[in-house]
Amino acid sequence: MPSSPLYIQIKRFISEQIDSGRWPVGHRITTEIELTKQFDVSRMTVNKAIRDLVNEGKLQRKPRAGTFVCQSPEKAESPLLDIRNIADEVAQRGRSYRSEVLKQVAIKADDRIATQLGVMFGKDIYFSEIIHFEDNTPIQLELRWVNPLYAPSYLQQDFSAITPNQYLSDNCPLSAIEHTVEAIIPEDNVRNALALSSVEPCLLLNRRTWSHDKLISTALLYHPASKYKLSSKILLQ
Template identity: 30%
Template sequence: MRVPVYIQIHNRIKKEIESGKWAVGERIPSERKLAEDFDVSRMTLRQAIQTLVDEGILQRQVGSGTYVASSKVQEKMSGTTSFTEITEGQGKKPSSKTVSYHIADPSMSEMEKLKLEDGDQVLRMERIRYADDQPICFEVTTIPTTIVSNLGKEDITSSLYKALEDKAGLRLGDATQTVSAMLSSEKIANLLKVKRGSAILRVRQVTTLDDGRPFEYVRSQYAGDRFEFYLER
């Protein structure tokens, strides 16, 4: 399967960052310049850049440009968050809308997070999560195809964890999450019905099975004025 052009550009930029071409905190060239360098359209280049921003590799500064992200101070938090459980706990009805759902070759970041090998493929799906029909979160989930080969689309999009346990006979293990702040892109603003540049909570999560195998890499963006995390220690 041919790797989408924006993923190819994503991988090349990520390699250049890792090789030290651009240092942490350094501004990368403009989208126009990069599009010319990679001989792709501005739209394709912008999609690659946005994917790197979503992954926390790059960060945008309004009116200034795009920079190589610096490492964040992290605090280990107890427990993981479940959008469905949190929403129901607030007395609201959770629902979701699938924006895209397809089999694809993984990006470098997905290969690293899910410990994949060359030739492995993934299921990548994008969903909008709602509480009482109000959009709360845009979510990109990547799963190795070997994990869900015997599950149907309805099983995966409605309740992946339950389907894995009840139908695939797999047991869930641990999850790690990182939470950071960012400003909404035009795409996210449209999907979540907020103003472009509004505050967004970005959450990245890798979930494993009980044998330690990572089976899910999720990148979520929550509308900052509609959602907050509460952790009890």
Template identity: 30%
Template sequence: MTKVKRDMTKSVPAYQRIKNAILDNIHSGKWQAGEAISTEMTLAEEFGVSRMTVNRALKELSEERVLERRQGSGTFVAQQQFNHTFVEVRNIAQDLRSAKRDYQAQVVSKRTITVSMLDDEMRRKFDIEEVAVSSHSKSAASKKINNPETAVLYEVKIIHFADGLPIQFEERWVDANKIPEFIEQDFSEVNTSEYLIAKSPLERGSYTIRALAAPNEIAEALQIAPQSPTLVLCRQTFSAGQVLTFVKMWHAGERYQFSGEL
């Protein structure tokens, strides 16, 4: 390790280094959702710090709903449920089957997106910046990509059917570096949300619901007339401090509604 790198490491508080290491283990799949992580004593010895410092790291990750602490049992990787939002991260396949409806999924397309193929919306959503090798990033948080042919995102488009009728058209983009095997899955059999949740526990997210007229591609997929009213749920979710996935879910307005209990 170079002197500069050592100095940078020292500048990060010990509790934050522990948090980062735990998040790295979760993101890499070393610790899966529901699995116990190392004990406080083990972590204290590994990082050469007091148990109080470790306790702070675990406490903060528990408050962020990344970990779940069970008295007398230990600390476990939590599965985020977005319990305090209007819309939870739902599995449409499970919801429809629970309602005793026949469910099917049809994959319309799958592709890998390189930096040169990115549009402005995806650059903003995933904070990706293409730069020359000698230039400096405008933001330290941005992902600086020097090679325009570097694969950065996976894109899938899927039609979800209930009793043979298209009920949702899903357009999803996923960070290719975080979940490299995502594009290899058969999403006519595997649900995208369920797969991502199992692979990388979610930390937080944001969403919008809008009423939009259906563009031609969406209208064709949902078997409705072009410019018919649709409800569009857009959701961005984060894992390990960065955007993991962005999804647009289009619903035919006359077939779908959002509801819940307060």
């Protein structure tokens, strides 16, 4: 398996220093020249890694002074007891949304997915893997399995233009949801997709959705813990 691009490796190194507390807020980070020598790369490669972290709000450049660790930006927030279109959430925060579709295929249901989706083992189902971005920062990795009986045109959708949530909500009106949330240390594929450091945890939301009495989809939604939070509001009578 090929290694990550060099600028990603440098970005992870800096993020690890910040996330571990070795470089606290206000700390002046290693200079670009020093990082160039440390990683044996071009100044342009180091500059791209730092520029990305500046855009994500982790670093701040001060002219003639250097680059410093910033206070963590306010986390994006989603409701736990409801389902909202992530594209709409990002737009409501005044940010720019885009997505990158990694997979959109028909597969055979394995034991776990057959149980989660309420279908027979080995049945043909649909699967999609999508990274959702806010201002070019990845904020969610979505793995979704769908029963094709209820969403037959799922594979024909352009999920760079609409989200799976939007398509399913329009075609299979939501009647019930099941959510579980856990904090995890992500595996390499998740960490790479979300551009995380090796020490940053994820929030993993397990979701199943029904339309009337039909179980439509099951999904795993990974969020960077440093950039995302889930909340709920309950009205007591």
